Amino acid sequence: MAPGPPLMTVTTIIAMIFDTDAFSLHRHQSPQADVTVLAPGLVLVRNALSEPEQKQLATQAQRLGRRKNGFRKADGTYNADAARGRIYERTTLLPRCFRSLCMRAVSVAMKEDEAMPSCEPSHCLINCYTSTKGLLWHRDIYANDGDDDHPIVNLSVGASCIFGVEDDRGHTRKVHLRSGDALLFGGPQRFAKHAVLKVMLDETPAWMRPEDCCRLSFTFREAWSVLGQEAHYREFQTARRWFEETQRKWRPGGALVSVDHA
Numbered sequence: 001m002a003p004g005p006p007l008m009t010v011t012t013i014i015a016m017i018f019d020t021d022a023f024s025l026h027r028h029q030s031p032q033a034d035v036t037v038l039a040p041g042l043v044l045v046r047n048a049l050s051e052p053e054q055k056q057l058a059t060q061a062q063r064l065g066r067r068k069n070g071f072r073k074a075d076g077t078y079n080a081d082a083a084r085g086r087i088y089e090r091t092t093l094l095p096r097c098f099r100s101l102c103m104r105a106v107s108v109a110m111k112e113d114e115a116m117p118s119c120e121p122s123h124c125l126i127n128c129y130t131s132t133k134g135l136l137w138h139r140d141i142y143a144n145d146g147d148d149d150h151p152i153v154n155l156s157v158g159a160s161c162i163f164g165v166e167d168d169r170g171h172t173r174k175v176h177l178r179s180g181d182a183l184l185f186g187g188p189q190r191f192a193k194h195a196v197l198k199v200m201l202d203e204t205p206a207w208m209r210p211e212d213c214c215r216l217s218f219t220f221r222e223a224w225s226v227l228g229q230e231a232h233y234r235e236f237q238t239a240r241r242w243f244e245e246t247q248r249k250w251r252p253g254g255a256l257v258s259v260d261h262a
Contacts, residue, residue, distance in 0.1 A: 035108060040115035041151075041189035042165065044175060048105050048182035053097070054157045055207055060095050061087075061126055061157070061216050069234060071128050081239065083131035088144070088234045090227060091121050091220070098124055102153050102220040105182040109151070115187045119150045121220035122227055129215040134161060134196030136238060138247050141191065143256045144233040146221035151186025159215040160203040166193040179205040191252060233259055 034046040049057070064087055065071035071085025072078055078085040091099045099121055106119045123144065127135075140152055156177045163175045163183065174197065177183060185192050199215045226233065236259065237243065246257050 033108060035112045037113045038165075038173065038175070039167070039189060040113060041185060041187035042192065043109040043113050043116055043184045045105055045108055045182040045184070046178075047180050048108070049101065049155060049157070049180040051180070051205070051207060053101060054180050054205065056097060057101070057155070057157050057218060058208070058212075058216055060097070061128065061218075062212070064089075064094070064126065065128060078128075078130070079235070080127070080237075081133075083129070083133060084135075085128045085130075086234075086236070087126040088123065088230060088236075089126075090123055090230055094124055098218065098220075101155060102218075105153055105155065105184065106151065109182075109184045116184065117148075117150050117186050119153060119186070119220065119222050121153065121222055122224050123221050123230070125217075125219040125221070127215075127217040127219070129159070129161070129196070129199045129217070130213075132199050132201055134198055137164070137166070137193055137195040138238070138243075139191050139193050139250065140221075141246065141250045141254070141257050142233075142259050144221070144223055144226045144229075144259065145256065146190070146223045147225050148222075149187050149190040150222040151184045151190070153220040154183045155218040155220075156181045156183070157216040157218065158204060158208055159213060160200040161215055162197040162200070164195045164197045165189075178203070179208075 032047045036044045036046070038044055065085060070087060080086040102119070102121045102124075106116075109116045110118065140146065146152055157179050160176060160178045163177050165173045165175065165185070167173065175183065185194070201213055204213055242260050250257065
């Protein structure tokens with residue numbers, strides 16, 4: 001059985017009560033959130049993040065991106081591909097606002113979609129896209145992608161993108177994700193095939209400076225089974241043949257795949 005979330009201590013609860021991030025999130029919560037259930041288990045939340053919350057996430061991502069295990073390798077190049085950097089970290093080592101914003105989006109989605117399970121996010125993957133190139137079609141089938149059918153929660157900040165989701169009949173739905181939107185897929189859609197089809201660097205929020213232009217994707221997962229193994233999952237190369245082969249061979253109902261860096 002996969003380990004569950006750690007029990008909250010009195011100290012942790014007190015810290016949350018006096019967490020300035022939490023007060024900030026409550027004060028700036030977007031009043032214009034618009035929820036669309038695209039399919040049972042697939043939910044789009046427009047304006048899930050207020051402008052101050054978007055700025056806060058962008059600022060924190062830029063700070064995290066400059067540290068060791070940030071967006072770049074030792075030689076200065078991006079660590080995912082030529083124009084994309086990634087950070088994979090447990091949520092307890094990230095700013096508290098990350099987890100709070102994720103759980104708020106989940107709560108909103110669950111109210112509108114009875115097929116959407118709950119999520120206690122243990123990890124966050126931050127992708128920084130600096131070109132129009134997106135991310136190829138794939139399913140989140142790996143051990144670090146989340147336990148059971150708990151939803152994968154994506155918060156978009158910065159440049160817009162065209163996100164593709166494929167249904168069981170092979171039909172593609174294209175979703176235009178803008179800064180502040182959230183997309184969740186869980187339950188019957190947990191292993192939906194999806195892709196970032198295009199990043200729209202010419203469509204950014206007014207608050208983002210031209211020199212900082214990028215798309216920041218914050219993807220949360222409940223993956224307590226890999227807690228403590230973050231170093232193993234920080235490197236993930238989708239260009240490798242292993243990735244293509246595992247994606248091709250995996251079938252719904254199959255076990256999660258262990259990540260191989262060989």
